[in-house]
Structures are given as C-alpha cells and as structure tokens.
Amino acid sequence: MKRGSKKSHLRILKASNIYGGLLSLITVTTYLLLMFLFPGTFRYLPIQAILLPSGIISVTVFSYLHLSYYEKASDEVVCPISIGVLITLMCLSPSLIITAHFTIPVLRYGDILPLPEPLFWIPFILGNIGIVLGALSMFAMLRINRIRKVPGELRLKPKRWKTKGLWLSIAILTAGVIIAGASVLSGPLGKTEVAYDVRLDTGTSEETTIFLPVPIDESIREVADVMNELNVVDGTADWEIVDTAHGKALEVRTKAKCVLSAEKECGYKGWEEGDEWLYSYNFSMLQRINRNDYEVWVFASTANATLRIRLSMDDGISNLLRYISVGSTPTDPFTYEVPLEEEWQTVKLARSLMCYD
Structure with a gap:
C-alpha cells in the first residue's frame, strides 16, 4: 500500500x-x-x-x-x-x-x-x-x-x-x-403524590360540627392513608374519622375559619401503574355519580357555613387528577366556596384531569 x-x-x-x-x-x-x-x-x-x-x-x-x-x-x-x-x-x-x-x-x-x-x-x-x-x-x-x-x-x-x-x-x-x-x-417512573384539603368558615362564633367525605382507597376499601397525615394548618379545630349513616366521614368541630390539609407521597410508578393508581381513589358518602360530577353527603350543624374541599392525585409524569367542590351563588354561577345549610345535604364535586409536561 x-x-x-x-x-x-x-x-x-x-x-x-x-x-x-x-x-x-x-x-x-x-x-x-x-x-x-x-x-x-x-x-x-x-x-x-x-x-x-x-x-x-x-x-x-x-x-x-x-x-x-x-x-x-x-x-x-x-x-x-x-x-x-x-x-x-x-x-x-x-x-x-x-x-x-x-x-x-x-x-x-x-x-x-x-x-x-x-x-x-x-x-x-x-x-x-x-x-x-x-x-x-x-x-x-x-x-x-x-x-x-x-x-x-x-x-x-x-x-x-x-x-x-x-x-x-x-x-x-x-x-x-x-x-x-x-x-x-x-418508560419513566413518576413520584406519585396525593393531597386532601378542606377549608371551612362557620360564619358564626358558635361551635359548628361538620361531617365531610373522606378519600377511600378502592384497592383495600378503606380510608386512604393520606388521612393519617391530616393536620390543621390554619385556625383551630378538632377532628376525627367517624362512622355515619352515609359511611365514613371526617367530623370537624370549629368556631371560626379553619383549614385542614394532608399530603402523602405514594412511591414511584410507571405509566400503566400510575394510571391505575390515579383512579384507585374515591369518596366516602357518595350519593351519586354523573359522568365527571360526584355528589357527596355533607352535614352542618348550623346554617351560613361555607365549605371548600379538594382531593388531588399527581402521577409525577404528566397527569393530575383533581376533585373539587363546586356550587353557585346569586353573583357567581360557578364557585368553589359552597354554602351549607343546617342539615344533611349533597355537595357536588367536579372531577378534572390536567395533563402537563
């Protein structure tokens, strides 16, 4: 060469x-x-x-x-x-x-x-x-x-x-x-997280007792573990998980405004496992389900109280599934703050799926 x-x-x-x-x-x-x-x-x-x-x-x-x-x-x-x-x-x-x-x-x-x-x-x-x-x-x-x-x-x-x-x-x-x-x-793994929070305003200085739905883990048919992390993050209130005629409920006793919140990481999951996990949660005290609208039982011991409740699940990859209370007022046909009456009543929860990247 x-x-x-x-x-x-x-x-x-x-x-x-x-x-x-x-x-x-x-x-x-x-x-x-x-x-x-x-x-x-x-x-x-x-x-x-x-x-x-x-x-x-x-x-x-x-x-x-x-x-x-x-x-x-x-x-x-x-x-x-x-x-x-x-x-x-x-x-x-x-x-x-x-x-x-x-x-x-x-x-x-x-x-x-x-x-x-x-x-x-x-x-x-x-x-x-x-x-x-x-x-x-x-x-x-x-x-x-x-x-x-x-x-x-x-x-x-x-x-x-x-x-x-x-x-x-x-x-x-x-x-x-x-x-x-x-x-x-x-495929990727996502760090799954679930969050549950409640905002209450009694509208009075009297002690008010309110029964609220709690998230249920359908895989075990029990109250979701996230409730073990529940704390009062604003205001003062006493709470506990109780049994009612409509099912498991969060009983909250307070005299003013308060916020209760819980967050929990649920481990890493892949695409399919994450999708299954997203829809593995439901609510106690369900009255009926209409497509993406859930109606749940709620009780208030006094009138004029307002409620905001939210449950969200994030699969850590691209999906955030959220349930949030919706109601209406004379000035706003769609509001997250739901007025309560002095009795058992139903509150609508809207389910929405947000995709992100």
Missing part, C-alpha cells in the same frame, strides 16, 4: 474518530439532560450518566491511540478492520440519529416551520458532516479489508494495556447503551 494512500486513510479515520466522539458526547449529554428534566424519572439514570460519557470518551481515546500506533509501526498497515468498524459506527450512529430527528417530522408531516430556524440547521449540518465522515471511514475501512493479507500485519501488536483498554471501553459503552435502551423501553 502506498504511504500517501495510508496517510490519507489515517487522516480520514482520525477525523472521523474525533468528530464521532464529540458528536456522540453531545448527543448523549443532550439525551441525559432531557431525561433529567423530564417530569418523571427514568430507571438507572445515574448509571447511564456514568457509563455512556465515560464509554464514549475512553473508546475515542483508545481508538486514536491504536491509529497512532499503526501509523508509526508500519508503512503498509493502516489499522485492523475492527478499529475501522468501531470508528465508522461511532461517527455514523449519532449523525443518523440527529439528522433523522430533525428531518423525519418535516418529511412525514410537512412541518416546514423549523426550516428557517438556526436551531434546525445547526444540528442538521452537524449530522450531515458526520454522515459524510462516516461514509469516508467506511470507504477507508473497505480499503483496509483489501490489505488484510499484507505480510507482517498479524505480527503488529499494540501494547497490551492499549488493547485491554479498548475492549474495556467497548464493554462500558455497550453496557451503557443496553441499559439506556432498557430504560427508555420500560
């Missing part, structure tokens, strides 16, 4: 090695940032944050060391074909991912709005440069394949630590890619 041809092949492989390593590092860093910023939590993210960048950096360094060794050790041999394949893959993989990410939506949906934007063209150009370098590396690798029978190639052996370092780097990177793939395929 001519020395000039060898030098040109080495330049291509070295350029592809460095550019592919940098582009892979940018791609992986962007991926990890998106995973960290995502509302949910992906599995094994700390392990990915260690394995992927360290694997890319070490593979790039050891591949370059091998290229430098063969550059000095032989006038004929460029490098083993395995090194060429590795460099080509390291250059093409992130380039194709970046280019596809920005071009497929344009081609598939005809969305041309991003085209004039620099944030579209910069990654697009970077990806295409990588594709060109990867194609040139593939050409150089095919040329390497033609000279595999050159005498002396098999006798060329880099120092053992370089070879072991390269294989260890490949193992680290491969493990990181496998774990990342498994993490993405299994």
Whole structure:
C-alpha cells in the first residue's frame, strides 16, 4: 500500500474518530439532560450518566491511540478492520440519529416551520458532516479489508494495556447503551403524590360540627392513608374519622375559619401503574355519580357555613387528577366556596384531569 494512500486513510479515520466522539458526547449529554428534566424519572439514570460519557470518551481515546500506533509501526498497515468498524459506527450512529430527528417530522408531516430556524440547521449540518465522515471511514475501512493479507500485519501488536483498554471501553459503552435502551423501553417512573384539603368558615362564633367525605382507597376499601397525615394548618379545630349513616366521614368541630390539609407521597410508578393508581381513589358518602360530577353527603350543624374541599392525585409524569367542590351563588354561577345549610345535604364535586409536561 502506498504511504500517501495510508496517510490519507489515517487522516480520514482520525477525523472521523474525533468528530464521532464529540458528536456522540453531545448527543448523549443532550439525551441525559432531557431525561433529567423530564417530569418523571427514568430507571438507572445515574448509571447511564456514568457509563455512556465515560464509554464514549475512553473508546475515542483508545481508538486514536491504536491509529497512532499503526501509523508509526508500519508503512503498509493502516489499522485492523475492527478499529475501522468501531470508528465508522461511532461517527455514523449519532449523525443518523440527529439528522433523522430533525428531518423525519418535516418529511412525514410537512412541518416546514423549523426550516428557517438556526436551531434546525445547526444540528442538521452537524449530522450531515458526520454522515459524510462516516461514509469516508467506511470507504477507508473497505480499503483496509483489501490489505488484510499484507505480510507482517498479524505480527503488529499494540501494547497490551492499549488493547485491554479498548475492549474495556467497548464493554462500558455497550453496557451503557443496553441499559439506556432498557430504560427508555420500560418508560419513566413518576413520584406519585396525593393531597386532601378542606377549608371551612362557620360564619358564626358558635361551635359548628361538620361531617365531610373522606378519600377511600378502592384497592383495600378503606380510608386512604393520606388521612393519617391530616393536620390543621390554619385556625383551630378538632377532628376525627367517624362512622355515619352515609359511611365514613371526617367530623370537624370549629368556631371560626379553619383549614385542614394532608399530603402523602405514594412511591414511584410507571405509566400503566400510575394510571391505575390515579383512579384507585374515591369518596366516602357518595350519593351519586354523573359522568365527571360526584355528589357527596355533607352535614352542618348550623346554617351560613361555607365549605371548600379538594382531593388531588399527581402521577409525577404528566397527569393530575383533581376533585373539587363546586356550587353557585346569586353573583357567581360557578364557585368553589359552597354554602351549607343546617342539615344533611349533597355537595357536588367536579372531577378534572390536567395533563402537563
């Protein structure tokens, strides 16, 4: 093999090695940032944050060391074909991912709005440069394949630590890619939280007793654990969970305004498990359900009291399910502050699902 041809092949492989390593590092860093910023939590993210960048950096360094060794050790041999394949893959993989990410939506949906934007063209150009370098590396690798029978190639052996370092780097990177793939395929985990709060205003200085519905965990048919966290956060009041003719109730005794609140974390759950968990809560003292409107029994010992009650469940990924009391007044046909009468009565709770990202 001519020395000039060898030098040109080495330049291509070295350029592809460095550019592919940098582009892979940018791609992986962007991926990890998106995973960290995502509302949910992906599995094994700390392990990915260690394995992927360290694997890319070490593979790039050891591949370059091998290229430098063969550059000095032989006038004929460029490098083993395995090194060429590795460099080509390291250059093409992130380039194709970046280019596809920005071009497929344009081609598939005809969305041309991003085209004039620099944030579209910069990654697009970077990806295409990588594709060109990867194609040139593939050409150089095919040329390497033609000279595999050159005498002396098999006798060329880099120092053992370089070879072991390269294989260890490949193992680290491969493990990181496998774990990342498994993490993405299994989906995110969300930190689920449930909150229950009640706002009362007796409208009088007399002690008023009010019976309110409490959240029920349908999976065990018991009062939800969140009620163990209930506290008076504003005003003064005495409370306890009691049995009534309509079911379990929160009995509150107070002489003025008060706020009772409870919050509880319910662990990490995936997409499907989180959806099931969202709808696993219901209310005690249900009178009837009409689509997204629930009617529950409430009792007040005096008139003129007002009530606001809310139950919310957040799956920690993208959904917030909320139940909140709604009523009407002469001036407002839709208000969260519900006036109460001096007797058993029904109060409407509106259910709504808010999706966020």
